[in-house]
Amino acid sequence: MDKKQLQLTYKELQNTLTARDFLQNAGLHKKDVLAVMDKGVWLEAMEKLTTGEVSCRNVLNLCSPAMESFAGSKPKDGWLPALYGHMIRKIYPHRDDIPATDQYDKAAAFYLECLRFFLKKEKERLPFSRIRDFDFATEEELAESPYEEEYRRFLQCFSDAYLYELMRIGREIMPFDMLAHVAGVHHIAMHIARQLVKTGIPVDLPLISGAAAAHDIGKYGCRENEVRRIPYLHYYYTDLWCRVHELPNIGHIAANHSTWDLELENLTVESLILIYADFRVKNNGYDEKGKEIMGFYSLASSFAVILNKLDNVDTAKENRYRHVYSRLEDFENYMKALGVNVDLTSCALQPIPQRNPALLNIDETVDAFKNIAIDHNIRLMHKLSRELTFGDILEAARSTRNWKDTRAYLNIFAEYFTYMNQRQKQMAMNFLYDLMFHREGDIRRQAADLLGNMIAHYDVEYGKELPQNVNVILDETDSFQLWKRYLDRIILPDHKVIDRHRRWLGYCLKRVVISLLENCKEEQRKRYVVPLLAYYQELGWIDETAFILLDTMPSIPMALLDDAERNVCFRFMEHFASRDVLEIQAAIFAESV
Numbered sequence: 133m134d135k136k137q138l139q140l141t142y143k144e145l146q147n148t149l150t151a152r153d154f155l156q157n158a159g160l161h162k163k164d165v166l167a168v169m170d171k172g173v174w175l176e177a178m179e180k181l182t183t184g185e186v187s188c189r190n191v192l193n194l195c196s197p198a199m200e201s202f203a204g205s206k207p208k209d210g211w212l213p214a215l216y217g218h219m220i221r222k223i224y225p226h227r228d229d230i231p232a233t234d235q236y237d238k239a240a241a242f243y244l245e246c247l248r249f250f251l252k253k254e255k256e257r258l259p260f261s262r263i264r265d266f267d268f269a270t271e272e273e274l275a276e277s278p279y280e281e282e283y284r285r286f287l288q289c290f291s292d293a294y295l296y297e298l299m300r301i302g303r304e305i306m307p308f309d310m311l312a313h314v315a316g317v318h319h320i321a322m323h324i325a326r327q328l329v330k331t332g333i334p335v336d337l338p339l340i341s342g343a344a345a346a347h348d349i350g351k352y353g354c355r356e357n358e359v360r361r362i363p364y365l366h367y368y369y370t371d372l373w374c375r376v377h378e379l380p381n382i383g384h385i386a387a388n389h390s391t392w393d394l395e396l397e398n399l400t401v402e403s404l405i406l407i408y409a410d411f412r413v414k415n416n417g418y419d420e421k422g423k424e425i426m427g428f429y430s431l432a433s434s435f436a437v438i439l440n441k442l443d444n445v446d447t448a449k450e451n452r453y454r455h456v457y458s459r460l461e462d463f464e465n466y467m468k469a470l471g472v473n474v475d476l477t478s479c480a481l482q483p484i485p486q487r488n489p490a491l492l493n494i495d496e497t498v499d500a501f502k503n504i505a506i507d508h509n510i511r512l513m514h515k516l517s518r519e520l521t522f523g524d525i526l527e528a529a530r531s532t533r534n535w536k537d538t539r540a541y542l543n544i545f546a547e548y549f550t551y552m553n554q555r556q557k558q559m560a561m562n563f564l565y566d567l568m569f570h571r572e573g574d575i576r577r578q579a580a581d582l583l584g585n586m587i588a589h590y591d592v593e594y595g596k597e598l599p600q601n602v603n604v605i606l607d608e609t610d611s612f613q614l615w616k617r618y619l620d621r622i623i624l625p626d627h628k629v630i631d632r633h634r635r636w637l638g639y640c641l642k643r644v645v646i647s648l649l650e651n652c653k654e655e656q657r658k659r660y661v662v663p664l665l666a667y668y669q670e671l672g673w674i675d676e677t678a679f680i681l682l683d684t685m686p687s688i689p690m691a692l693l694d695d696a697e698r699n700v701c702f703r704f705m706e707h708f709a710s711r712d713v714l715e716i717q718a719a720i721f722a723e724s725v
Contacts, residue, residue, distance in 0.1 A: 141182060142175055145249050149242070158241035160202070165242070168198035185264075186254045188212065188301050191247045199239035207236070212305050215240055219298045224353040224369065244294045251300065262319040262476075263312035263426055266296070266345060269322075269338040276337075278520055279381055283338035289377045290345065298352075310348065312426035313413055318344040320409035320428070323479065325402075327472040330481055333401060333507075334514040340402045343385035347406060349373050350387070355599075364597040384553075390596070391438075394456040398551035400517050401510045404463050411460060414438070428476065431457075431464050465499060466506045516548060522556050526563050535572045542567075542578050549586055554609070561586055561614070565621060568640045569633045580640035584647025587611050587618065615648070616663045623667060623677060631676075638680035645687040658692050665697055668704040675713050682708065682719035 146169060148154065150162045177194040181187075192211055200206050207214035217230040218240050255265060268287065274280045290296070299311035321344040325335045353369025354362045367387050374383025389406045393399065399407075412434050416427025429437060435457045439450065464474055471481040492500060515521045529541040545560055552560065564586070567579035590611040622641050625634055645664065649657050665688075667681055685701060693701070705720050 138175055138179060138182070141253070142171065142178060145174075145178075145246065148249055149245060154241075154245060158245070159238055160242065164202070165198075168201055181250050182253060182257070185258065186247075186250045186300075188247060188304050191250055192243065195243045195246050199236075199243055202242060203236050203239040205235075207233075211239075211243070212301055215243065216298070216301050216305060219244075219294060219301075220352045223293050223295075223298075223349075223373065227353070227355060229356045244297050247297050247300070248294070251297065261315075262428075263309075263316050266315055266318055267322055268345075269341045273337040277339065278518065279336060279339050279342075282379055282381055283342050285377065286342040286346065286379050286382055289379070295349065307418070307422050307424055308415075309424045309426055310351065312424070314345060314348055316413040316426055316428060317347065317406070317409045320412055320476065321405050323476060324409070324467065324472060324474065325405055327479065327481055328401070328405075328467065328470070331470045331472070333470070333510060335401050335405070339381060339385065340405055342379065342382035343389075343402060343406050344409060346370065346374060346379070346382060346386040347389050347410065358599060361597070365599055367596040368594075368598055368602070387596075391453070391456050394459045398513065400513045404510075408460055408463060411435075411438075430475070431460060462502055462506060466503045469499075469503050512548070513551065516551055516556070517553070519555060519559075522552075523559065526559055529563060530566070535570075535575055538567070538570070538572075538575055539578065542575070542582060546582050546585070549582070550589060554590070554592065557586055557590055558609075558614075561618070565618065568622075568637050569629075570636075576636055576640055577643055580643035581647045583618065584644040584649075585651045587615050587644075588648050588651035590614055611652075612659055612663075615660055618644070619663055619667070623680065635676065638676070639683070641680055642684040642687045645684055649687070649689065657689070661688060661692055664688065665693075665700060668700050671704065671707045675711060675716060678708050678711070679713070679715050679719055682716060685719075 146166070149165050149169070154160075155162060155165070174194065177190075181190055181194065189212065196206075196211060199211065214233060214236060218233045218236055221227050221230045221232070260267065269277075269283060274283060277283065296311075299314065303309050303311050318341065321340050322337070325337055325340045328335045329337065347370060348366060350366035350369030350371070350373065351362055353372065354365050358365055367390060371383055371387035374380070374386060385400070385402050385406055388403060389410050391407060391411065393403065394407060408431075412429050412431065414427055414429055414434055414437050416425045418424055435453075439453065467474055468482075469484065471484045473480070473482055487496075489497075489500065515525060525541075529538065532538055532541070545564075549557065549560060561583055564579045564583040568576050568583075570576050570579070588611065622637055622644065625637055629637070648660055652660060664684075668685075673681065682705065685705075688701070690698060690701075708716055709720050711717075
């Protein structure tokens with residue numbers, strides 16, 4: 133770089149470090165920054181920093197005098213380790229195993245902004261590296277995504293936390309290379325995702341980009357005493373970071389990239405891509421300085437490497453791993469059949485020879501059916517996993533006038549409701565409640581059965597290992613709260629509901645109860661029964677409501693009740709036995725038989 137360009141670069145850096153927003157966030161004053169930037173010293177040092185790959189240590193050598201003046205002292209273990217711990221504690225405040233270093237706030241802000249400046253220049257100067265750089269989603273790709281706002285928030289959080297700079301520092305002072313792994317996974321994921329989009333597969337590029345870049349951030353959240361459990365605990369800390377920063381969709385994919393997640397059927401294409409990419413980027417040994425070397429493996433080679441690294445490998449665990457590997461192999465074969473280049477040699481789709489299905493042999497026919505099934509699942513999960521498209525499905529179901537079509541929608545929801553998120557389950561349950569007013573009795577009964585089943589399976593259990601003394605609340609509403617809400621809506625519907633619909637709704641209560649108790653866990657049955665028993669303690673019901681409760685009573689397993697609770701039911705029947713209403717008398721007689 134010639135002297136003129138060097139002077140322009142110095143002036144640009146000076147403007148960056150004296151910008152109002154930076155000074156305000158860093159707690160620095162313009163005059164103090166200008167005082168520590170001796171032009172002659174900085175120009176001489178900057179010449180080394182504007183050629184080749186940037187070294188964090190070289191940037192530190194340039195900044196350390198200024199940093200010591202801002203901090204008042206130098207960390208006894210050196211600046212880079214202190215900065216590394218300082219940044220991690222800013223990201224994860226629970227890391228009380230890292231000493232508090234608030235006195236270094238100004239010095240850290242000054243250094244990190246300088247480092248960011250030189251890394252930006254490096255990116256402009258050097259060709260793209262798949263183990264150093266991130267090719268984030270473009271503006272055109274963002275415009276096609278319903279998650280644009282969330283992705284922009286992710287990029288802002290990524291920048292505000294200086295996550296890229298943290299990984300660059302870690303590469304120089306730690307034996308492992310987080311940057312090479314994360315950047316490598318991001319590269320493979322986006323390489324594949326962009327090709328799949330060209331084939332018409334509904335991949336959300338910002339969603340997979342954010343998830344791939346954030347998928348291992350949780351490793352910074354693990355305390356010193358959790359180091360050996362990092363492979364199991366980092367999913368939780370990744371999810372924690374995403375929840376704190378309001379990144380629910382990116383976080384859901386980023387925190388569920390375990391190979392064992394492939395055992396589930398309800399995976400979106402973004403999840404499949406991330407798990408596939410993560411599977412292929414592994415440690416390839418260490419150099420003579422003890423630094424990790426990151427390797428890009430084929431699927432088969434990566435499987436062999438992982439088998440050699442697994443803890444406590446026995447036949448059952450190896451067979452389990454072979455099962456999930458076979459799913460990744462099927463996914464890779466599906467992508468190859470679409471023309472996707474999976475060996476990272478080209479971004480262009482490969483030409484696919486067209487063959488008449490009648491000419492396929494047995495193995496080729498099986499593969500063709502596998503690809504059809506994978507394609508169907510990807511497109512279905514795309515519709516079910518997006519609230520907008522899921523809302524369109526519900527709207528179409530509400531609009532149909534043909535009872536056969538309504539039943540078809542009910543069958544679809546019955547088959548796939550376990551794949552829905554909590555919000556979608558609530559939307560579907562509202563639809564089922566409305567169907568219990570339907571003129572067709574079979575539709576009402578099927579809707580009631582499915583409503584009970586969905587309430588029983590509403591809660592999502594956290595499937596990953598948790599740190600000690602940590603409890604996870606996955607949703608503000610649980611199945612017991614939902615049950616109380618729907619009990620009230622069925623037994624005491626809105627006053628605008630006409631009498632005929634009120635009766636139809638009431639007749640459905642027993643089917644909801646039966647379905648709920650048949651599908652819930654054995655140990656939860658009593659908890660679901662207790663809210664229902666509360667209605668039997670009230671004796672002032674009108675005849676219509678009393679009949680609904682009496683009609684539902686045989687659905688309550690009396691073996692679950694203690695003597696006091698059974699007496700509540702007997703007292704309820706005894707009280708209403710005096711009512712001269714035929715259907716009440718019949719209901720009591722049926723219960724007594």
